[in-house]
Amino acid sequence: MRMNDPALPDAPALPDDLRPRPLSARSVVLSLLLGTHPPELPARELGRLVEGFDVGGSTLRAALSRMVAAGDLRRTEAGYRLSDRLVRRQRRQDEAVRPRTRAWDGDWEMVVVTATGRGPAERADLRTRLAALRLAELREGVWLRPANLSRPLPAGLDRVAQRCTARPAGSARDLAASLWPLDAWSGTARALLAHVGRPGRPADRLALFAAVVRHLLADPVLPPGLLPAGWPGDALRAAYADYRRELTGQVRARVGGA
Numbered sequence: 001m002r003m004n005d006p007a008l009p010d011a012p013a014l015p016d017d018l019r020p021r022p023l024s025a026r027s028v029v030l031s032l033l034l035g036t037h038p039p040e041l042p043a044r045e046l047g048r049l050v051e052g053f054d055v056g057g058s059t060l061r062a063a064l065s066r067m068v069a070a071g072d073l074r075r076t077e078a079g080y081r082l083s084d085r086l087v088r089r090q091r092r093q094d095e096a097v098r099p100r101t102r103a104w105d106g107d108w109e110m111v112v113v114t115a116t117g118r119g120p121a122e123r124a125d126l127r128t129r130l131a132a133l134r135l136a137e138l139r140e141g142v143w144l145r146p147a148n149l150s151r152p153l154p155a156g157l158d159r160v161a162q163r164c165t166a167r168p169a170g171s172a173r174d175l176a177a178s179l180w181p182l183d184a185w186s187g188t189a190r191a192l193l194a195h196v197g198r199p200g201r202p203a204d205r206l207a208l209f210a211a212v213v214r215h216l217l218a219d220p221v222l223p224p225g226l227l228p229a230g231w232p233g234d235a236l237r238a239a240y241a242d243y244r245r246e247l248t249g250q251v252r253a254r255v256g257g258a
Helices: 025-034 043-051 057-070 084-097 120-132 172-179 182-196 202-217 233-255
Strands: 040-042 073-075 079-082 108-113 136-139 142-146 161-166
Touching: 025 040, 025 043, 025 057, 025 079, 025 084, 025 202, 040 043, 043 057, 043 079, 043 233, 057 073, 057 079, 079 084, 084 202, 084 233, 120 136, 136 172, 142 172, 182 202, 182 233, 202 233
Parallel strands: none
Antiparallel strands: 040 079, 073 079, 108 142, 108 161, 136 142
């Protein structure tokens, strides 16, 4: 990936888990469809689009067949559309870029897991769903965050947990700092911002912004008063929104649609 340019200062190194790697044909297709609303593209135009990201026709056809068989895509009269499961992932990705917040009055959401006798898979699934709500685990089975987000809660959550509202007796800022690795998140976000404006091949840029999305999904989206000074969350979301508009423009130019 071409990250260095003589006219630009060296950018900070990215952590291994966010360092862009070549995307598979499946990842390219999903990235394009996840950024398209509605998430459907004609087969011919999809083929023309992925060529710009170094995916050949035979590779694409094999990937599409596997994705339909795996339930990632649905074949439609017009082409290919994301499955319902991945449409839910698209909504979560959209929320990562534009999280819905509300004025914070100092209250915290608390979710206490009360169900017993669940297997490891069920426990892991619940942890994943709670983390996706941007809750953090204070201790085993006790999850919380400032009540500044507006988002639906998973169906059936009340069957396995009790929800309540609380306020910390001590410093809310110190509590937030103990629940989320804010300095580490901020440092990685700044490194990503240093890379996103650099030149590169379309496939490399797509891989880089896939890393941006993964990092945005881990943003706790805390009230400003609980964040370190100069928090780069909004800047990283703006950079991704700009790229998605660019990508959407390419898609629309190919399909000639609205």
